[in-house]
Amino acid sequence: MDIYKAIRELHTEKVKLDRIIVALEELEKRGYGAAGPTVGTRRGRKSMKAEEREQVAIRMKQYWARRRSKQEGVD
Secondary structure (H helix, E strand, O other), X not given: OOHHHHHHHHHHXXXXXXXXXXXXXXXXXXXXXXXXXXXXXXXOOOOOOHHHHHHHHHHHHHHXXXXXXXXXXHO
């Protein structure tokens, strides 16, 4: 095997890898990394504690009770 040919092929491969690395780093800077969104961003609804759910349930029962009472008065 010709050593100079092997070195030339490895150098060519290194140049290709350097280009790929640069392209991937650019994607990462733009936010397209495999890790997903940046740390600290949150999507969707926040979860409620049991006490908060209970308070919402009470408010909704009161709301629907008022709506039913108003509707009975109209009919």
